[in-house]
Amino acid sequence: MSAETDATAAGGLAGEMEVEAYRRLFPLAFLERHLRESVRPDARRLAEARPTTVALGAVSSAHGSALVRLGDTAMLASIKLEVMSPSAETPDQGSVAVEFHMPPICSPLVRPGRPAEAAPVISKALEDVLMSSGMLNLKELCLISGKASWVAYLDVYCLNADGSLFDAALISVVAAFTHLEIPLVSVGDDGRVFTVGGNEGKTKYELVNREKRKLTLGDIPFPLTCALHKDSILADPTAEEESIIETSVTVVLDSSGRLVSIQKPGGGVTSMATIKACIGLAKERGQKLKEILTDSVEAMEVDQAE
Amino acid sequence: MVGLSEGEKHFIRGGIAQDLRADGRTRLQFRALTVETGIIPQANGSARVRMGATEVIASVKAELGKPTILHPDKGKVSIYVDCSPTAAPMFEGRGSEELSAELSVALQRCLLGGKSGAGAAIDLSSLIVVEGKACWDLYIDGLVVSSDGNLLDALAAAIKVALSDTGIPKVNVSLNNETDGEPEVDISDEEFLQFDTSGVPVIITLTKVGKHYIVDATSEEESQMSSAVSVSVNSHGQICGLTKRGGAGLDPSVIFDMISVAKNVSQRFYTLLESAIAAAEAAADE
């Protein structure tokens, strides 16, 4: 109800106000006037995601890294591998430690010493999707069964927060894993495993993993968050839209089109038909993301060849 | 912070401009300095230094440790400073954390030298027991008991005295190849090795108030400073560390001038410190 009175009050003033002021004072009315014209404040169509770019190998101090931009949202994922002894239950598996960071640079809402509330939520969601999607085969991270395996420290940093953080984070994670190059290791005299570095064949010790330099990724998960407002479905919302809308649905589909996860964090009620529409949008988006990812791999290979 | 009225501020600044400070000193004159050594029996070396109302304690503790892989022929030294909440009202709670960190970093910069060990106050290779296996780790702790300005100089002086007071137990090493290359060490309770502390520098802080700079500023005078430069000078007159504090920028030529003044003043401070140590020893002998 209050939203409607807000809207009518705003309507009366609309003619006499600058657009920016109107946008800040009556954000809901501002958005709804756009939606009536089937267009978004940033001139996108409702079902259109923001331009997405993937740059592989953004950080040279990590074994695998990727910088993803989703409109103004920027996400940097990096993977660092360390050798450890595997747990007793899973002697032939490595492990992945996922952490999502929102440093104070990314948003005015985050301040040092007061971590963002959203960070642990996204961290957990990333871990769940990564583990359940079957993209990684943890056995590939094993070096010597029962003795040594890799632990992949996966750190995702949000460099600029402008909505759809989970989507950007998951794309960057997937991209970082495609970029990941496993360092060579060998076993020393004292039985300790150490990394060798680039000069193959020069060391006196035998290499353990000459063949396994890249992970074979299974079905890759691709996400799409849709904001739901009244009857409209807004794909890939910005931070501004996220702060106004009633609820959102995050769908993750894998590259074979199977549903990996679907999440609707409270808010207004939604019909089954809307959810189905969201899944449909996610399917299209998945195809696009797949192309973007393939392009970025090619772009990197061209870069390296030069 | 020090609460001063406009009149008091003017009085302090005016006094410094006329080379007669509020407590009767000239600009480059130190306060009375007293030194006590061996005040903490558990530590390998310790000292208390008083400069006017400023009082600091430094202690040195030596423990056997393992050298790092990058420097198998060197021991390790760590310096940490703590400010007692009783020293000043603003140190209560977490108020002193920033100051403690600032003092610790400034002392580390002045005493530990470059990464390769050049210009370090203590020759790290003298701390080695068995190369690559065992070395002495020195833990130098400073404590500010009472604060009335010029903490950094007082702490550096206390550390210098504490190090000269430090005796490191003699170690007998029996290399036993059967126990996996780990050397067995036997720490002697009676024999101690003395340190060569001639290389340990003193720190001279020149506080700039108005157009002039003063040594050994009280906290009232520090509240009027525009900036301060702390120079650490060793007994050969070489500079082995420098930190600038205070927000205002300084003209490069002023900084160079301050460095050369600090060098001259440091020689006087050395004599002052030595006579204070001699007095402390004489008092202990009685």
Place this chain on the structure above:
Amino acid sequence: MMELLDFMLSWCFSSTQPKGYMLCSTVFLRRICTLLSVSADDAIMLLLLGNTEVMQTGPTTAASGSAYAEFGKTKVIVSVFGPRESKKAMLYSDTGRLNCSVSYTTFATGIRGQGLENKEYSGMLHKALEGAVMLHTFPKTTVDVFALVLESGGSDLPIIISCASLALADAGIMMYDLVTSVSVSCLGKNVLIDPTSDEEAWQDGGLMVSYMPARKEITQLTLTGEWTDGKITNAVELCMDACSKLCEILRERLKDPASLASE
């Protein structure tokens, strides 16, 4: 000559070498330096040749102003927020506050989580900048300067300082002058400008200058290791000269933020 030096440095410091090489490399590096007699002037050339630098404004749109700097391997993002309301607990103040914080990503250094050792950087950044910012122009409020080091490749602090002053300018915070900062490492008889982390790890002494070129004032100066008087003067002058050159680059960037600098 420079190419040779570059090649040899990269060879003896490449992380792919086993530890044994790392140990002898300090001697090796000195030998290269004496061999080529790298003088102070050449060192500036090294800065321009060896390290590509990229500086640009505006990577973080959520902030009032932001800047990104890339010097060789060192990559830094700085965001500036405000002037905005001070924390509730803060007392009234008729001048503004400058709040600085520097953090490292977990993967910034070779060993995971090592960046936490540089806790004092926040305070040092504050000291380098506070003399330049006109605090009286935003009473009662706070300007937050947050820096994130994405990758640490040496000379971190000077790059953070220069990048932060660019971000402050981008945010439209009133300043007396841009603060730029440059550090040098002393290795044997030679002075290397803008040292990499490997050079820093073996340095005999280090010196960092933060400088306001237009006002000709030094806002921050730190020095470690043993230095003689003459050497300090030379090194400080070398840094100031480099700071002035860097400041020109920053000015260009502010005038034309769209273009990417790569010199």
